[in-house]
Each structure stands twice: as structure tokens, then as C-alpha cells.
Amino acid sequence: xxxxxxSSPRIRAVILSEAAGQRSRENVVVTxxxxxxxxxQLLTQTGxxxxxxxxxxxxxxxxxxxxxxxxxAAAMPGVYTGTFTAATKFDVEDPDGVKIGTGTLGxxxxxxGLGVTVTAGGTAAVxxxxxxxxxxxxxxxxxxxxxxxxxxxxxxxxxxxxPAKTGDTxxxxxxxxxxxxxxxxxxxxxAGQADLAKKGLIVRGTAGLPTNSxxxx
Numbered sequence: 001x002x003x004x005x006x007s008s009p010r011i012r013a014v015i016l017s018e019a020a021g022q023r024s025r026e027n028v029v030v031t032x033x034x035x036x037x038x039x040x041q042l043l044t045q046t047g048x049x050x051x052x053x054x055x056x057x058x059x060x061x062x063x064x065x066x067x068x069x070x071x072x073a074a075a076m077p078g079v080y081t082g083t084f085t086a087a088t089k090f091d092v093e094d095p096d097g098v099k100i101g102t103g104t105l106g107x108x109x110x111x112x113g114l115g116v117t118v119t120a121g122g123t124a125a126v127x128x129x130x131x132x133x134x135x136x137x138x139x140x141x142x143x144x145x146x147x148x149x150x151x152x153x154x155x156x157x158x159x160x161x162x163p164a165k166t167g168d169t170x171x172x173x174x175x176x177x178x179x180x181x182x183x184x185x186x187x188x189x190x191a192g193q194a195d196l197a198k199k200g201l202i203v204r205g206t207a208g209l210p211t212n213s214x215x216x217x
Contacts, residue, residue, distance in 0.1 A: 011160055012039040014185065016204055018178040026074065028173045029141045030162060037162040042145035042187040042196070043173055044152040050075065050138035054116070054131060062087075062125030064105060067117045069133060074175070075113030077137040082118070084129040090118070141168065145187045154192035157185065157201065176200050 018024035030043065052069030056062070062084070078095030085091060088105040094112060101111035105125075108117045116133060145154045156173040157180060174180070180196070182188065182205030193203050 010039065012181075012184040014040045014157060014159070014181055015174065016179040016181050018174065019176070024174050024176055024178040025159065025172055026156075026175045028156065028171055028175075029139070029168050030158065030171045030173075031141050031143050031168050032162060032165045033143070034164060034166045036164040037144055037158055038186045039158060039161045040184045040186050041158040042154045042185065042192050043142040043156040043158055044145045044149075045155040046141055046143050046152060050077075050136050050140070052114070052116070052136070053134045054118075055134075057130040057132065060125070060129035060131070061123065062129050063121035063123050064118050064125055064131065065121055066131075066133070067119065069135075070110075070115035071135055071137055071140075072113035072115065075135055075137050077135055080114060080133040080135065082131045082133070084125045084127055086127055087124050088120070090125075090131075142173065145192055147187075147189055149191045149195065153195035153198075154187075155195065155199065157196070174201060178202070179204050181205060 030037065050071035052071060054066035054069065056064065076095050080095065081093045082090045082103065090103050091099055092101055092103060092109065092111065093099050101109065103109035103118060105118055105120050108115065114133065114135065142156060143151065156175045159172040159174060162169050162171060177200040180201055180203050182203050185203070188203065196203060
């Protein structure tokens with residue numbers, strides 16, 4: 001009797017280091033176009049990113065306003081609450097009541113998938129004033145990154161191998177705060193590397209050399 005050994009595609013040694021716990025990773029949906037995607041494939045976020053609505057809480061003294069609200073992969077659907085601790089400072093809590101950061105009027109706030117700039121209105125805010133941002137999170141699906149960001153910037157790196165398919169597949173991706181092994185990435189180019197760096201995904205290794213480089217002491 002002959003035993004046939006079948007090897008499955010490996011999960012590549014993409015990650016040199018990542019954030020504690022599972023903070024660097026997210027469960028994602030990847031839309032495939034008929035071909036297999038390798039572990040280490042760069043991904044671009046596409047589709048409907050969702051929307052947010054800003055409102056000052058009734059009874060607040062000040063009347064700040066907000067510009068465009070952006071929704072990222074880590075955002076939660078529901079109501080975020082901002083509470084002013086001073087005329088120009090506020091704390092933001094997610095829909096579960098967990099503080100995600102502190103913001104300043106007139107400066108961009110970007111934490112946990114929520115991006116917004118709150119600006120002063122005609123009447124200054126006072127400590128205790130509050131506002132809400134209600135997020136409706138969209139599809140936030142991913143596709144394979146294309147050269148020079150032709151279909152959008154590189155936003156993540158695929159963790160697991162995906163067999164050939166046409167349509168949506170559930171997967172795991174690295175979306176923030178990790179060091180990546182250049183030699184295990186698929187689709188990497190200069191534009192993609194720059195995009196990943198903005199997400200805290202740092203590519204280690206020098207092109208043309210056989211080993212990973214590390215920062216000098």
C-alpha cells in the first residue's frame with residue numbers, strides 16, 4: 001500500500017515581532033478574483049468604509065463641530081462618547097465605555113479605527129460638555145494589493161494562505177504595529193512599503209541581501 005503525503009501551503013514567517021496579545025491582527029474578509037493568495041500577500045482595503053454622525057449632547061454649554069469622520073478596520077459600530085475635560089481637551093470612549101484616547105480641538109484624533117477633527121464653535125466648551133459620534137461600520141473588505149497602489153494603498157498583510165476562489169473569504173491579517181520580514185512578503189514595492197509604515201507595519205530586511213537587517217546600535 002502506498003501512502004500519499006499531501007502538503008498544505010505553509011503560513012510564511014512573515015512576522016518578526018508583533019504587539020502583545022492579538023492587537024496586531026484582525027479577522028478580515030478578502031475578496032478574491034479567482035487566484036490563490038499566499039501568506040504574506042499585501043492587501044488593500046476597499047468597499048464601503050461606513051459612516052459617522054457627530055452631535056453635541058443636549059445641555060452642553062459649547063457648540064463645537066466636527067469635520068469628516070473616517071472609519072477604519074478596528075472601529076466598532078455604535079456610539080462613541082467624547083467628554084470635555086477642559087475648553088479644548090476631551091476624552092473619547094468606545095461603545096463599550098472603554099477610553100481610547102484624548103483629543104484636542106482643532107487637531108486630528110485617530111484611535112481604534114475612529115478618525116475625526118473636532119473644532120471650536122462660536123461658544124467655547126466647558127469641562128463636562130460632551131458629544132457623541134455614532135458609527136455605522138461598512139463592509140471594510142480587502143483585495144490583493146496591486147503595483148504602486150493602483151487600486152489603493154497597502155493597508156494590511158495576509159496571515160494565512162487562501163486557495164484559489166472567486167468571491168469573499170474569511171481570513172486573518174496583520175493591520176497594525178508589527179515588524180515584517182521583507183523576504184516573505186508578496187506584492188511588496190516602494191509605495192506599498194511606505195503605506196504599511198503609516199500603519200505601524202515596518203518592513204525589515206535589505207533588498208538584495210540574503211538576511212534580515214536590524215537597526216544599528
